Amino acid sequence: MNTPSTIEQTVLHLSKPARAHLVSLLLDSLDEPSETDVQQLWLLESQRRAAEIDAGVVDLVSGNDLERQVKLIRR
Numbered sequence: 001m002n003t004p005s006t007i008e009q010t011v012l013h014l015s016k017p018a019r020a021h022l023v024s025l026l027l028d029s030l031d032e033p034s035e036t037d038v039q040q041l042w043l044l045e046s047q048r049r050a051a052e053i054d055a056g057v058v059d060l061v062s063g064n065d066l067e068r069q070v071k072l073i074r075r
Contacts, residue, residue: 011022033041052058061069 011019014022049058053060
C-alpha cells in the first residue's frame, strides 16, 4: 500500500482538472454516512414506527391489502 507521502506526490503531479475532480470525489465521500450511522438511523426509525404502532397512531395494513391498494393506484 502507498504511504501518504507517495499518494500526495502522485496526486500533486496530476493536472489541475484531474486534481479538481479528485477533490470533488473526496469531498462527496465525506458527506456519505458511515455504515454505523446508517444502522443507527434505521434503529431509530424502527423504534419510532414501533412506538406509533403501540400508541395506535397508525393503522396497520396487511400485505394483501397493500398490494390491492397499489394495484388500484397504478390503474
